[in-house]
Amino acid sequence: MKILLTEQQIAEKVRHLGAQLSDDYGGKNPVLIGCLKGCVVFLADLMRVITVPHAIDFVRTSTYGKGQVSSGAVRADLFDVDIRGRHAVVVEDIVDTGLTLGYLTEALTKQEPLSLKVCALLVKPGAYRAPVTIDYKGFDIPDDFVVGYGLDWGERYRHLPYVAVVDEQDD
Ligand code: IMP
Numbered sequence: 525m526k527i528l529l530t531e532q533q534i535a536e537k538v539r540h541l542g543a544q545l546s547d548d549y550g551g552k553n554p555v556l557i558g559c560l561k562g563c564v565v566f567l568a569d570l571m572r573v574i575t576v577p578h579a580i581d582f583v584r585t586s587t588y589g590k591g592q593v594s595s596g597a598v599r600a601d602l603f604d605v606d607i608r609g610r611h612a613v614v615v616e617d618i619v620d621t622g623l624t625l626g627y628l629t630e631a632l633t634k635q636e637p638l639s640l641k642v643c644a645l646l647v648k649p650g651a652y653r654a655p656v657t658i659d660y661k662g663f664d665i666p667d668d669f670v671v672g673y674g675l676d677w678g679e680r681y682r683h684l685p686y687v688a689v690v691d692e693q694d695d
């Protein structure tokens with residue numbers, strides 16, 4: 525396991541994103557839509573550095589199976605999210621191919637929100653080939669499988685306070 529982003533680097537970036545969102549959403553009472561489960565740590569930190577009133581809600585998306593291999597199929601469970609007439613910001617832990625985000629934003633757009641933006645902590649190179657716009661971006665990272673700060677590998681490592689690259693010895 526090799527640390528890619530330290531706790532301090534992440535905290536600094538989250539504060540910056542929070543300041544940006546606070547500037548852009550004053551008086552708009554936006555709803556932050558966290559994508560379970562990977563978003564939990566990021567969203568919990570982000571909402572505490574946003575200084576303007578906002579709501580939170582959750583959706584559940586899944587593409588990846590138990591390991592590092594994507595099944596390719598995206599599933600989105602919107603639960604009872606209703607953003608009609610609201611300003612909404614999707615909060616994602618990581619964007620890899622952009623498939624999940626593309627599918628999710630399309631589903632959410634059908635609800636006719638006043639606006640829909642995307643905030644992602646980590647962005648892999650493949651995301652730039654996808655037809656998705658990331659309005660608030662934390663870090664560009666290499667095309668390695670990463671864990672920690674909410675991200676898992678077969679449900680492991682979500683609790684790590686930093687982001688690390690998994691290597692063969694970690695199995
Ligand atoms: P995409 O649809 O390819 O953009 O994949 C997005 C989802 O795959 C993310 O929300 C994560 O759940 C998962 N994912 C992609 N890359 C990683 C990684 O490096 N570590 C852990 N999960 C990942």
Ligand code: MG
Nearest residue numbers: 559560562617
């Ligand atoms: Mg995710």
